[in-house]
Amino acid sequence: MLNFERVKIQSELPEKRVGSFEVEPLKEYTQQEAYAEAGRCIGCNICTQSCPASLDIGGYIRSTALGDPAETVRIVFENLPFPAIIGRVCTHMCEDICVLYDTGGPIAIRHLKRYAADQFDDYSKILDTPRRSFINKKVAVVGGGPAGLTAAYYLAIQGVKVTLFESLPVLGGFMRVGIPRYRLPDSVIDKEINFILSLGVEVRLNTRIGDDIKFANIMNEYDAVFIGVGNHKPRMTGTPGSEAKGIYHATEFLRRANLGEKIQVGKNVVVIGGGFTANDASRVSIRLGAKNVCIMYRRREIDRPGYPSLNAEEELEESVEENVKYIWEVTPFEYVSENGKVTGVKYWENEMVSDGHGRAKPVPQKDKVKFIEADTVIEATGQETDFSFMEDEYLKKLRLTPAGHIITNPQGMTSIPGLFSGGDSTNTARDLISAVRDADTAVIGILEYLNVMDQIADDRWLPYLDRWKKYSPNIIQR
Ligand SMILES: Cc1cc2nc3c(=O)[nH]c(=O)nc-3n(C[C@H](O)[C@H](O)[C@H](O)COP(=O)(O)OP(=O)(O)OC[C@H]3O[C@@H](n4cnc5c(N)ncnc54)[C@H](O)[C@@H]3O)c2cc1C
Ligand code: SF4
The missing domain is CATH 1.10.1060.10 (Alpha-helical ferredoxin)
Structure with missing residues (x-):
């Protein structure tokens, strides 16, 4: 049957x-x-x-x-x-x-x-990756996350000399310092990054462009530059009481935990935010020994980022199985502390009010103050791109969306000729596979910009962009 x-x-x-x-x-x-x-x-x-x-x-x-x-x-x-x-x-x-x-x-x-x-x-x-001789072009890649590593991989295959600059002592970006180890073991990351590096990519760890090397220098020294710098500037809420000890931004908390630090989280942990990073921070807290971990989100369960999707359902299910509690529709408005150390969070419950346009808005009901104990508070409230690595002369020319994403053309090139970009700093999806897609696009864009497409030995080793069009009956193939 x-x-x-x-x-x-x-x-x-x-x-x-x-x-x-x-x-x-x-x-x-x-x-x-x-x-x-x-x-x-x-x-x-x-x-x-x-x-x-x-x-x-x-x-x-x-x-x-x-x-x-x-x-x-x-x-x-x-x-x-x-x-x-x-x-x-x-x-x-x-x-x-x-x-x-x-x-x-x-x-x-x-x-x-x-x-x-x-x-x-x-x-x-199992991969007969060609060993090309150097084609006399060099490209700098800034950032060793999935976007930078993907660009480095496909460019190196084509004989481009790639130098990858990474400010941290490790490669992988948020794959390494964001996603917790129980979801993504180090050995798995090592296997795939080592294979990429085996193609001859030169790596400069602990090298922050903007501090250790001027951005202008790499723009002048290399034939093209790809930036995959991600979003690493925390967006804190600024809630009164935020200066107390025991309050972290989720990306800092996860980075330190992923690099092996045994953070003392205490018994009660409150995570603020409703997305995937909040789930990761709460499940890491449990593995660090916390007994009561709760996620506070200002909207309803169905409004959480990433929902509806199978992924969002699976993440919630796994968190609940591990005893993470959720408090939906609340506004934390003060962190309470004793002797400089956080002890709890004051919050209001919200009413979701719809004015008929867009999503219902959370409106705090301020007549009743609630309190939850906390030895640690983690704000998983988003992060943005830190552009401080660029000199003003470049920043003025770099076109951004109103939300602060780098604007690129269909070939992945920014408004600055020869500067390509991809990943979290550039797309709005902010996931791994979209970072890879951006890098795939930019690889073709860079090879065209360098005018070396006629030197491609075998186009099997070029990313195959837009394959989906083959399977869409509504697209007219030209
Ligand atoms: C906690 C967490 C969990 C996540 N879980 C998932 C998941 O399950 N699935 C998924 O698809 N996505 C997940 N994501 C998102 C995903 O990790 C990112 O979308 C992806 O890593 C973005 O890739 P990127 O290469 O653009 O940037 P990043 O991975 O952020 O890498 C950027 C790199 O650039 C370096 N850098 C920045 N500035 C400089 C500079 N000036 N000089 C040198 N180096 C610099 C940074 O140190 C960093 O290593 C998660 C993110 C977080 C934070
Ligand atoms: S090819 Fe069709 S059936 Fe197979 S996984 Fe994709 S959508 Fe599902």
Whole structure:
């Protein structure tokens, strides 16, 4: 009999996973499970239309179903050099539109990618990546997150001499210092970054452009520059009492925890914010020993960032299993402290009021003050790009959206000739796969700008942009 049900991925027991940063909440498909799950796919490739990086999803699900994970990895690498990372943490919007969503559940595209990538410790054994000789062009990449690393990978393959500058002592950006280790182990990040570096990318760690080297210098020294500097400037709420000890911004908190610091969070932790970063900060707090962890968000559950999506549902489910509590529709308005150390949060409950235009707005009901104890408060209230690395002469020329994102043309070039950009500083999606997509676009843009497209040995090794158009009947191919 035909079985339409999605093959359930096994998970670790919550009590086992909260005791360690080493335990991944989700286990991996076995070979048999992977074949069975991949075998459900009907190959329509509609999912490719919602993949920001235009991966050939139907193609690699097929190779997995046929028992050829090496081919799966090869197909993914056409546009993305992080199959094991993305196979764990992608926002997997592709699954939200899978035609089988209501017929047993969407194909587990993300888990299948992880399964295939995890079969190989060393990708050089299955990818015949060409060793090009240097084509006498050099490009600087600023920022060693997914955007910068992707750009470095595809440019290096084409013989461009790439130097990557990273201000931190580690590579990976938010993959390394944002996403917690239980969701994304260091060994997985190391495997994929080391493969990229094996192509001959020169890396300068602990080098902040703007401090250690002037931005103007790299603009003058290199034939083109790609910036993937992300969003690392915390947006704090400025709530009265914020100067007390024990109050952090989530990105600082997660960076320190990810780099191995045993932060003393105490018994009660309050996380302010409703997005994915709030979930990560709360689950890290539990692993650091907190007993009562609660997330406070000013809107309703259905208004939280990223919802509705399978990803948002899964994240909430895993957090609840680990005993994270949520207080929806509240406005924290004061941090209370004793002897300079935070002890609690005063807050009002909100009423959601709709004026008929856009989203309902949270209106605090100030007649009743509520209080919750807290030894640690973590603000997961967003972050923005720090442009202080650029001299004024460049900043004046760099066009930004009103929200502060860098504007690029369809080739990924900013308003400054020769300066390309991508990732969180540039797109509004602010996820890994969109950072990769931006870098893919910029790689072609940079090669065209450098006028070296005629030196491309094999266009199999160029990112395949906009593959989704192949599967969209409404697009007229030219
Ligand atoms: C807590 C958290 C959890 C997340 N979880 C997910 C998830 O599950 N799935 C998902 O898809 N996305 C997730 N994201 C988002 C994702 O990590 C980002 O969208 C992605 O990392 C952006 O890539 P990027 O290369 O643009 O920037 P980043 O990853 O931020 O990398 C930018 C790098 O540039 C460096 N840099 C900045 N300025 C300079 C300078 N002047 N000189 C030298 N180096 C510089 C920084 O140190 C950093 O290493 C998460 C983000 C956070 C914060
Ligand atoms: S939408 Fe679903 S069924 Fe169609 S190709 Fe993608 S994974 Fe397979």
